[in-house]
Amino acid sequence: MTDAQRTVIRVMLNAVALLLTAWLFESIYLEGFLSAVLAVLLLAFINAFMRPVLLLLTLPITVLSLGLFTLVINATLFKFTSALVPGFHVGGFWSALGGAIVYSALTLVITIFLFPPPGGPHITFHSRRF
Numbered sequence: 001m002t003d004a005q006r007t008v009i010r011v012m013l014n015a016v017a018l019l020l021t022a023w024l025f026e027s028i029y030l031e032g033f034l035s036a037v038l039a040v041l042l043l044a045f046i047n048a049f050m051r052p053v054l055l056l057l058t059l060p061i062t063v064l065s066l067g068l069f070t071l072v073i074n075a076t077l078f079k080f081t082s083a084l085v086p087g088f089h090v091g092g093f094w095s096a097l098g099g100a101i102v103y104s105a106l107t108l109v110i111t112i113f114l115f116p117p118p119g120g121p122h123i124t125f126h127s128r129r130f
Helices: 003-024 033-057 059-064 070-084 095-113
Strands: 028-032 088-089
Touching: 003 028, 003 033, 003 095, 028 033, 033 059, 033 070, 033 088, 059 070, 070 088, 070 095, 088 095
Parallel strands: none
Antiparallel strands: 028 088
16 A cells, blocks of 8 residues: 555545544534545644644643643644634534544544554563563
């Protein structure tokens, strides 16, 4: 399978994950699969370019909150994406927070099980002799 095929499959599966997230939350609305694909593509772009800048700018707050402020950044970017994509609506901050957490968990599962690293997982077990 080529990298382009893997990317297309990953985008489609992430769109399904976003649709499932919208199905789980009453206040998250997706008009259809095309809106989900557009939202996934824009969310990937935002996470690749805006998220690192925001994480760097908010580093002191993130350290003081033991990393929990990262959830606020994720929710804000999730809500921001919904403002830019027609057919995708997130009701409020708490919906964005829950939606971002569920969507992240679903995409993590997709990545781990369907796109493992080349050569398989890198887990080693060491036995000790006493």
